[in-house]
Amino acid sequence: MRYALYAFKQWLLLLLAGFVLLQLFFIGRVGFMAVVDPSSTAFERSQAWQIVSSQGRLLWRQTWMPSEQIAKPLKRAVLASEDSAFTSHNGVWWDAVEKAWSKNAKAQAKLEAQAAQKKNGKVAAPKIVGGSTITQQLAKNLLLSGERTLIRKGQEWVITVALESFLSKKKILTLYLNHVEWGNGVFGAEAAARHYFQKSASQLTEWEAARLAVMLPRPRYFEKLPQSVYLSDRAQTIMARMNDVAVP
Known part of the structure; x- marks a missing residue:
């Protein structure tokens, strides 16, 4: 009985140590992003695998753009649509x-x-x-799987706190805009601007930016419905709200 209790304690200690090491790994990865931009996210790699598995080849569009080369209307539109209090909350x-x-x-x-x-x-x-929030969405896409469990949600919170602690709001928004999905194999603002409007992300108009922002919750769905009345109507609403949000 004593041996069984001892073994159980050792198992719990190993489990706790593994959990702590995992958190340190995630926090370290986030800290590293303060100086080196990630080339891909866990979600992107998962999507790439799905595309290759279903189509036999990788159809991929993504180009990193610094914050200064992403049109301010797109930043405003995304914030108005996804997280209007982005600059004032602490991640949640x-x-x-x-x-x-x-x-x-x-x-x-x-x-x-x-x-x-x-x-x-x-x-x-x-x-x-x-x-x-945008920070939570980034935390999920950067390092986590797409499953919906309390454990994964808790892990998302830890990464969210790390992002808000180590990175500026401007950096978080830049990472988000460069890695968020905008269609099947379309990731980031530059790829989206080229894919839908045949221009650079630095040249997007307010209306174009608003349409892209409206697509974000369901990008692959709206990619197939370019003439959607909802897209047009919702884009008008977002345009009316764009000047009310603060851009970091």
Whole structure:
């Protein structure tokens, strides 16, 4: 019995040591990004593998652009659409998280009510609303898998804190804009500008920037619907909000 207890304690210590080392690894990787820009993210590598597996070849568009060569309208549009409080929060925007939880709870309740009325029919799944900030989205895409678990969410929080501690807001936004997905195999602002408007990211107009910003939650979906009425209408809304956000 004593030996079993001793072995269990040793196992717990090893588990704890492994956890601490993993956190130090992630924090070290983030700190390194303060001086060296990452060439790829975990999400990009995962997508590259999926593209090669399904199509037999890698169709990829991505070009790193420094912050000064990314049009300010695109920065404003992305912030207005994805994270309007970016410059004022510490990585987690709790008001947005609370609103997302509330909307998702109402959507789930509506689904359950519909299901009760149509026991034998099909009911559309509710739209899940996210409350993640740009820093959280970057943390997830940089180093983590796409699975949705409490453990992964906790890990995302650790990386988010590290990003906000070691990097400036300007650096975080630059990393995000250079690695965010904008279509199937299309990553970063420069690739998106070339793919959709045949111009550099430095030359985007306010309307073009707003359309790209609206695509971000579902880029591969909207890539197939370039004439979407929702894209146009939502872009107008984003354009009206662009001058209300602060750009780092």
